[in-house]
Amino acid sequence: MDDGRPLFLQIAEQIEGSIIDGSLPEETRVPSTNELAAFHRINPATAANGINQLVTDGVLYKRRGIGMFVASGAREQLLERRRQDFGRKFIAPLLGEAQKLGMDAEDLKKMIDAWRDET
Known part of the structure; x- marks a missing residue:
């Protein structure tokens, strides 16, 4: 997972792709930062940056104590x-x-x- 762009952007784009192709439908939980970090063998802070970018963009939202979810209309x-x-x-x-x-x-x-x- 390294095409020269920052890893956090690649993480965000991977999640976006899963939302677009329907494998992550709206209102479903997305993998946690720790799950993403373990899967991609990256620092959890890097995975969190990718997730946070999607939250800022309104694509994901947080359910306190449960995790991040795909927003309606994402x-x-x-x-x-x-x-x-x-x-x-x-x-x-x-x-x-x-x-x-x-x-x-x-x-x-x-x-x-x-x-x-x-x-």
Whole structure:
């Protein structure tokens, strides 16, 4: 688990991925910081930083004495954020390059359809 980004962000993204794919449904308990630390062989404080980031983002909430849980609406919140990120990372550059090449939306649609048909 080391792709150059801080470990706490990788922990947060792993939990986000589990929420998005449905393996951690809303209102279910997430692994504790100690469970995450033991599983990933990292410092519990690092795991706690990842969890705390998700609490700050409103994705998780704490039930005193029980643990952290997935908040209602967390999946849709994460999907919307990822859609926005997708637009910034991929769509904006795609449109910029298409404009340089003199392509319009219909040209892009045809190209996307052709690539999709090849797979």
